[in-house]
Amino acid sequence: xxxxxxxxxxxxxxxxxxxxxxxxxxxxxxxxxxxxxxxxxxxxxxxxxxxxxxxxxxxxxxxxxxxxxxxxxxxxxxxxxxxxxxxxxxxxxxxxxxxxxxxxxxxxxxxxxxxxxxxxxxxxxxxxxxxxxxxxxxxxxxxxxxxxxxxxxxxxxxxxxxxxxxxxxxxxxxxxxxxxxxxxxxxxxxxxxxxxxxxxxxxxxxxxxxxxxxxxxxxxxxxxxxxxxxxxxxxxxxxxxxxxxxxxxxxxxxxxxxxxxxxxxxxxxxxxxxxxxxxxxxxxxxxxxxxxxxxxxxxxxxxxxxxxxxxxxxxxxxxxxxxxxxxxxxxxxxxxxxxxxxxxxxxxxxxxxxxxxxxxxxxxxxxxxxxxxxxxxxxxxxxxxxxxxxxxxxxxxxxxxxxxxxxxxxxxxxxxxxxxxxxxxxxxxxxxxxxxxxxxxxxxxxxxxxxxxxxxxxxxxxxxxxxxxxxxxxxxxxxx
Numbered sequence: 001x002x003x004x005x006x007x008x009x010x011x012x013x014x015x016x017x018x019x020x021x022x023x024x025x026x027x028x029x030x031x032x033x034x035x036x037x038x039x040x041x042x043x044x045x046x047x048x049x050x051x052x053x054x055x056x057x058x059x060x061x062x063x064x065x066x067x068x069x070x071x072x073x074x075x076x077x078x079x080x081x082x083x084x085x086x087x088x089x090x091x092x093x094x095x096x097x098x099x100x101x102x103x104x105x106x107x108x109x110x111x112x113x114x115x116x117x118x119x120x121x122x123x124x125x126x127x128x129x130x131x132x133x134x135x136x137x138x139x140x141x142x143x144x145x146x147x148x149x150x151x152x153x154x155x156x157x158x159x160x161x162x163x164x165x166x167x168x169x170x171x172x173x174x175x176x177x178x179x180x181x182x183x184x185x186x187x188x189x190x191x192x193x194x195x196x197x198x199x200x201x202x203x204x205x206x207x208x209x210x211x212x213x214x215x216x217x218x219x220x221x222x223x224x225x226x227x228x229x230x231x232x233x234x235x236x237x238x239x240x241x242x243x244x245x246x247x248x249x250x251x252x253x254x255x256x257x258x259x260x261x262x263x264x265x266x267x268x269x270x271x272x273x274x275x276x277x278x279x280x281x282x283x284x285x286x287x288x289x290x291x292x293x294x295x296x297x298x299x300x301x302x303x304x305x306x307x308x309x310x311x312x313x314x315x316x317x318x319x320x321x322x323x324x325x326x327x328x329x330x331x332x333x334x335x336x337x338x339x340x341x342x343x344x345x346x347x348x349x350x351x352x353x354x355x356x357x358x359x360x361x362x363x364x365x366x367x368x369x370x371x372x373x374x375x376x377x378x379x380x381x382x383x384x385x386x387x388x389x390x391x392x393x394x395x396x397x398x399x400x401x402x403x404x405x406x407x408x409x410x411x412x413x414x415x416x417x418x419x420x421x422x423x424x425x426x427x428x429x430x431x432x433x434x435x436x437x438x439x440x441x442x443x444x445x446x447x448x449x450x451x452x453x454x455x456x457x458x459x460x461x462x463x464x465x466x467x468x469x470x471x472x473x474x475x476x477x478x479x480x
Contacts, residue, residue, distance in 0.1 A: 097301065101408060101432050104322055105303065108430065112305050112315040120263030120299040122431060124411075124439055126399075128246040131239050131258050132158060138229045138260075139165045144289060145175040147228040147273045151184035151221070151413075154242035155192040162241050163192070167199040176201040179273070179280055181222045182208045184240075204280040206425075220309050222276060223413045223424040225258075226269050231292045234266040235259070236304070236429050237411050238400045245398075253395030255447065257334075259411050259429055263296045268304025272427055300433035307414065308425045316414050316428065317421035320402075321347045323430075327404045330357035332444045334399040338362050338375040339417040345378060352385040361444065361451060363398075364391035371417075373469055376459070383456040394450035400428070403440040408432050411440075 095118055097105050108114040125131045139146060139162075146169060153159055170176050178196060180188075182205040193203045206222040227235040237258030239245045248254045261269075274285050307316035324331060324347040331351055338360060340348065352358040360382060366372035379389050400416075403409040412428025414420040431437070459467070 095301070098407065098432055100326065100328075100405075104319070104326060104408075104430075105432070107322055108303050108305050108315070108319055111313050111318070112307065114268060114303040114305040114430075116301055116303050116432075117264035117267070118299055118301045119294050119296040120261055120265045120302050121296060122262075122265075122300050122302070122433075122436055123260040124436070124443070125235075125237075125258045125260060126256070126443055128239060128248075128254055128256060131235070131256075132161070132246050134260060135162065135227060135235060136165055138227070138233055138235075139169060142169055142174050142229050144230045145177075145228075146230075147177050147179075147226070147270065147277075149179040149222070149224055149226040149273055149276065150240050151181045151223050151225065152240035152242050153178070153180045153185055153188065153193075154240070155188045156243040158243045158246050159188075159192070159241050163196055166201055167196060170196075170199045170201050177273075177277060177285075178203045179206055179222075179276055180204075181206045183221050184223075202281070204277070206276065206280050221424050223420065224272065224276070224306075224427045225413050226273055226427065228266060228270050228273055231270055231290045232266060232294070233260065233262045234269040236261065236269055236413075236427060238398055238413060248395050254398055255392065255395055256398045257401050257411050257443070261302070261429065263294050263299055265302040265304050265429060267291055268306075269427070272304065272306045276425070300431050300436050302432070303430045304427065305412075305430055306425070306427045307421075309423050314421055316426055317341055317344065319430075320344055320410075320414075320416075320421075323402070323404070323408065323410070324348055324351060327351055327356055329405045330359070331404045332359045332361075332402070332441060333416060334361045334397060334401040334444065334447070335416040336363055336366065336396070336398045336400075337368075337371050337415045337417045338378050339371065340378060341418060341421055344416065344421075345381060348382050348387065349385040352382060352387040355386075358382065358387035359390065359444070360387060361390045361392055361397060361447060363396050364393045364452070365396070367396060373472075377467075379454065380456060380459045383454070383459065389454040390448055390451035391454050392447065392451050397447075401440060401444070403437050403444060406434055406437050406441065409437045409440040 095116065097116060105116050109116065123134075125134060146166065148166070153162075166176055166178070176196075178193070178201060180193075180203075185205070196203050207220065225235075225237055225239060235258050238256045239258050243249060245254050245256060270290055274290070277283070277285055305315060305319060307314065307319075321343045324344065331348070348358060348360075360379065362375060362379070366375070383389050400414055401409065401411050408430065410428050410430045412426065414424075414426040414428050420426050
């Protein structure tokens with residue numbers, strides 16, 4: 001009897017296994033037929049076929065495309081963008097685009113509706129405590145409206161300070177809208193946001209994730225960080241509203257960058273916010289009061305570039321490739337995760353091989369072990385080509401910054417990784433100005449004092465098990 005029961009159990013398990021393999025093979029074929037990028041296709045097929053049962057679960061939660069176009073009507077989104085920007089941006093005969101960046105500027109204008117403007121004033125903020133102080137100061141000055149968007153808006157000391165400042169302004173009659181990402185704020189109880197709603201603040205979450213539609217929404221997140229004050233000033237960069245961005249938490253120090261911009265570049269931030277607000281709230285917010293006339297007559301040339309997973313083009317991915325390929329003297333990059341797509345990786349390698357001074361700075365210890373392993377494998381490739389890699393040791397480097405040739409720099413929410421390029425809603429400001437670029441370069445050089453150089457020799461001499469683990473993690477980089 002015992003033998004019969006054992007055989008029966010094994011028989012049932014075999015049937016379950018064959019059913020799983022049948023479903024796994026059908027799913028793998030479906031992934032191949034979706035015509036994704038080859039590296040992403042291979043990564044998902046490996047997950048499904050090499051991780052029994054859990055592989056399918058991981059794919060159905062994170063991997064299904066569900067036709068990204070269903071997330072939002074791209075045609076309508078473009079209509080909002082073009083109508084707002086064409087109406088309020090003043091064309092200027094004095095707008096001079098540097099010859100070396102004509103293709104870059106035109107690309108972003110054609111693909112992302114990112115119009116170049118030069119009536120701007122830009123302040124670089126590279127300390128969390130400074131950002132919090134400046135943010136509270138600008139909130140206090142607000143007279144008409146405040147639009148705030150963050151991936152994370154935490155219910156901690158920093159979050160409560162900002163929330164209370166917003167509530168005070170709402171009671172003074174200032175119109176306030178707050179947009180946060182549902183996944184980024186999963187740990188935040190709704191009562192935190194309800195206090196703002198009770199004070200008259202409009203609060204919405206982006207792409208709320210709830211069963212049973214859990215699997216269709218988790219993969220596409222709004223990673224943008226924006227604050228627009230009266231349509232005249234705007235914050236943009238990599239910082240969220242949470243204690244760790246100010247005090248560092250377990251990292252001791254959280255290293256990041258924000259830009260405080262005054263001028264026509266704020267129109268691009270405003271348009272991005274209002275499009276996202278329409279998506280979250282299904283209410284159209286428009287009018288000249290949100291695009292006030294700017295008093296500035298000149299300043300740094302800038303473009304506010306948005307990217308999302310729903311269009312025909314990968315704006316940030318393709319734009320970054322073009323920017324990198326355009327470098328002549330040096331390229332310095334700060335990013336918390338370095339898992340570039342193939343074309344960005346090749347562009348960086350080609351640059352290093354051609355003798356350009358390429359330097360990449362990443363945190364020595366990441367907040368995710370698997371992304372740290374995957375990043376090291378990609379870093380080995382660029383080091384082999386001659387690029388220099390620096391590991392930031394004075395806390396956690398979360399800055400998303402690129403600067404090149406003392407003439408161009410980019411700051412925003414996009415990391416140099418597959419998720420930012422393929423899945424997230426991101427926003428960066430590209431500034432074509434020697435003074436701002438030199439300030440950014442100085443920040444990078446100063447941060448090098450808190451780094452140690454990571455060499456290709458050191459990578460090759462690391463334990464074999466470590467390098468094998470890093471290479472395996474690299475395979476799954478497109479889906480991390």
